[in-house]
Amino acid sequence: MLASLADLASRWLPALASGQACHRRALTAAARSDRAASERWFGHAIARYRRDLAVEPLARLRVHELMVGARTGGGEPAGDAAGVMVEIVRRLNRLDRLETLDFPHELADARSVLAGWVETHAVPGPGTARAASPAAA
DSSP, rough: OHHHHHHHHHHHHHHHSSSHHHHHHHHHHHHTTHHHHHHHHHHHEEEEEEHHHHHHHHHHHHHHHHHHHHTTTTTOOOGGGHHHHHHHHHTTTTTTTEOSSSTOOOEEEEEHHHHHHOOEEEEEEEEHHHHHHHHHG
């Protein structure tokens, strides 16, 4: 019963909720490792931010999408992890503030959020992939 209520709310709430509420809901789902729900809520937030012409919040959301995708494996090839990290840093350099990945997802200094994420998320660097391959030995 509770699951069906949550499903019903997820269908109707995005039309009424703010982009920020959907964005935070996506971050909460990502923290629970619920990739499908996270992607669905990110999509709702994107639609709302676009409708409201909210450029900066949309840019913050795009950084979060990359971070969440890297955290959960995101389907990226192993050799592309360094490229994802470079893209995260490139986008983050345009922002002053970014929502934290942990509840209550407050706005904080973007570099601090990145530093905390890097500490808890090991992204293999270019040297790591080569060292693990037999050809590198």
